[in-house]
Amino acid sequence: MASEFGILYDWGFRPQSPGIRTPTMHSLARPDASLDLSLLGGFSLCRAGQPITVPAGKMRAVLAFLACNAKGPIAREKLVGLLWCDRSEEQARQSFRQVLSMLRRILGSEAIVTNRDEIGLDETIACDVVQFLTLVNAGNRDALREAVALYRGDLLPGLVLAEEIFMDWLVAERARLRDLALGAFERLMTRAADDAAPAELFEYAQLTCPP
Numbered sequence: 001m002a003s004e005f006g007i008l009y010d011w012g013f014r015p016q017s018p019g020i021r022t023p024t025m026h027s028l029a030r031p032d033a034s035l036d037l038s039l040l041g042g043f044s045l046c047r048a049g050q051p052i053t054v055p056a057g058k059m060r061a062v063l064a065f066l067a068c069n070a071k072g073p074i075a076r077e078k079l080v081g082l083l084w085c086d087r088s089e090e091q092a093r094q095s096f097r098q099v100l101s102m103l104r105r106i107l108g109s110e111a112i113v114t115n116r117d118e119i120g121l122d123e124t125i126a127c128d129v130v131q132f133l134t135l136v137n138a139g140n141r142d143a144l145r146e147a148v149a150l151y152r153g154d155l156l157p158g159l160v161l162a163e164e165i166f167m168d169w170l171v172a173e174r175a176r177l178r179d180l181a182l183g184a185f186e187r188l189m190t191r192a193a194d195d196a197a198p199a200e201l202f203e204y205a206q207l208t209c210p211p
Helices: 002-010 056-066 078-083 091-106 128-138 142-152 163-194 198-206
Strands: 035-038 044-047 112-114 117-123 125-127
Touching: 056 078, 056 091, 056 117, 056 128, 056 163, 078 091, 078 117, 078 163, 117 163, 125 128, 128 142, 128 163, 142 163
Parallel strands: 035 125
Antiparallel strands: 035 044, 112 117
């Protein structure tokens, strides 16, 4: 598997052959999804196919943290501590409220669900990180194939913040997702090697070939 891993570390995706269908956020979104959020390999947010601008920085950081912890609501204080740890408690909370207000203005008032103590993404937001984790956990061949195709690169590449505690989390989360993608590819190739035709194995390998 060494050669396949060498291919994977590049994570540059060439156009797929006619037999390969690479999942897109539109195809993965639930029918009722109003927003498509992509964080793997770059940032993209769309509503009904139309791009929405979200300034780089802490607004994107908040969305990434919520998406990577989508199993349940997150304590507001945890996000405040990650992103405004160098400020006084009152200043940090005020900065958090400002970012939250701007995100709601951009995404819509119901896109982020909050109460006094917790915060989370509304389930109508279709996110590639959430879908990737769901596919990896499913573990069957079709799911693994989609997961490998969906992993287009690191989580929010290029995002750099001054807050070291957040950057420590981001670096660790990038490594976790990358390891899951590598593991999914290895499992896919191992299973396919037993009964897949050579052409099918070649198509699987193409999912991660550099251009």
